[in-house]
Amino acid sequence: MGDPIASWHAEHVYFNHLLDLLEKQVERFHSGQRPDYELMLDIIRYLREYSDQFHHPREEVAFDLLAARCNDLAPLLDRLTQEHRVIAIAGERLEALLQAALDDALFGRAELEAAAATYLVYYRHHIAREEGGVLARAKEALTPEDWEAARRAAPSGADPLHGPDPAERFRRLRHHLAANA
Numbered sequence: 611m612g613d614p615i616a617s618w619h620a621e622h623v624y625f626n627h628l629l630d631l632l633e634k635q636v637e638r639f640h641s642g643q644r645p646d647y648e649l650m651l652d653i654i655r656y657l658r659e660y661s662d663q664f665h666h667p668r669e670e671v672a673f674d675l676l677a678a679r680c681n682d683l684a685p686l687l688d689r690l691t692q693e694h695r696v697i698a699i700a701g702e703r704l705e706a707l708l709q710a711a712l713d714d715a716l717f718g719r720a721e722l723e724a725a726a727a728t729y730l731v732y733y734r735h736h737i738a739r740e741e742g743g744v745l746a747r748a749k750e751a752l753t754p755e756d757w758e759a760a761r762r763a764a765p766s767g768a769d770p771l772h773g774p775d776p777a778e779r780f781r782r783l784r785h786h787l788a789a790n791a
Contacts, residue, residue: 614757636726652783664764666694671763679751700729
């Protein structure tokens with residue numbers, strides 16, 4: 611198994627790039643231009659599919675193990691676990707609104723902007739808190755056995771965007787990421 615902290619950090623970097631792309635589209639929407647709803651939906655679907663199903667479950671096992679070794683971190687780790695649920699719910703709501711926009715259904719501009727802002731702020735703040743102290747403490751406190759338990763917490767599966775065999779449905783998103791790197 612590779613360095614789990616390096617992998618965790620690399621995934622956060624990927625997620626932040628995606629959030630940057632999403633924010634650019636939200637800014638277009640806010641300025642009255644038509645955003646690329648398909649791109650926005652691809653971003654949300656990737657984050658919901660990969661992050662919510664693979665990244666966060668592994669983190670939560672690592673958080674539990676870390677809290678057992680570092681009692682002072684327990685309240686923060688509990689909060690971060692709660693934020694995973696909030697991010698998932700906010701992502702589900704934003705995905706539904708973006709799908710409505712693609713389907714030319716009626717939706718409130720303010721509602722879409724608020725949903726996107728909530729998602730962006732929560733996700734970015736969440737990543738910053740993990741990067742700002744949790745990763746360093748996890749590196750110090752967790753054992754190789756702990757990291758193996760965290761790895762086993764999520765089903766095995768390659769990252770559909772950055773993995774060795776990227777999913778075709780994210781081809782367009784990969785091109786946008788490469789163009790904005």
